[in-house]
Amino acid sequence: xxxxxxxxxxxxxxxxxxxxxxxxxxxxxxxxxxxxxxxxxxxxxxxxxxxxxxxxxxxxxxxxxxxxxxxxxxxxxxxxxxxxxxxxxxxxxxxxxxxxxxxxxxxxxxxxxxxxxxxxxxxxxxxxxxxxxxxxxxxxxxxxxxxxxxxxx
Numbered sequence: 001x002x003x004x005x006x007x008x009x010x011x012x013x014x015x016x017x018x019x020x021x022x023x024x025x026x027x028x029x030x031x032x033x034x035x036x037x038x039x040x041x042x043x044x045x046x047x048x049x050x051x052x053x054x055x056x057x058x059x060x061x062x063x064x065x066x067x068x069x070x071x072x073x074x075x076x077x078x079x080x081x082x083x084x085x086x087x088x089x090x091x092x093x094x095x096x097x098x099x100x101x102x103x104x105x106x107x108x109x110x111x112x113x114x115x116x117x118x119x120x121x122x123x124x125x126x127x128x129x130x131x132x133x134x135x136x137x138x139x140x141x142x143x144x145x146x147x148x149x150x151x152x153x
Contacts, residue, residue: 053066057079072094103149
């Protein structure tokens, strides 16, 4: 998966088989990407075969998150507004084999689902640090792999 930064100056790409996240400068006029950075979404001490999945940036562009299925974690990063580069916030335990997640339009909540746990966890996003705090867990149907947030006025 890949996502554009809200400024449209940067693109972030998560690599499924090595759980790295690449940061690219985006030249919209020429349609070119230039790699700026590559960081790991794996938690410290990880043992096993990496298997990354989904990637999202908060609407204000300050934080980026990516899921890693083998460790059942969400990696969090701060985004430098000038360079687009990432700095790690931490790794947050989540549903077993997290596949999909999403962030609400105000950037206050992150919702993740686990393909093996058949569950969904709602997290609060700390506006000052980007750290995630689990609020509530819900059972869902079998093999969930996508989260779509529908907001009503």
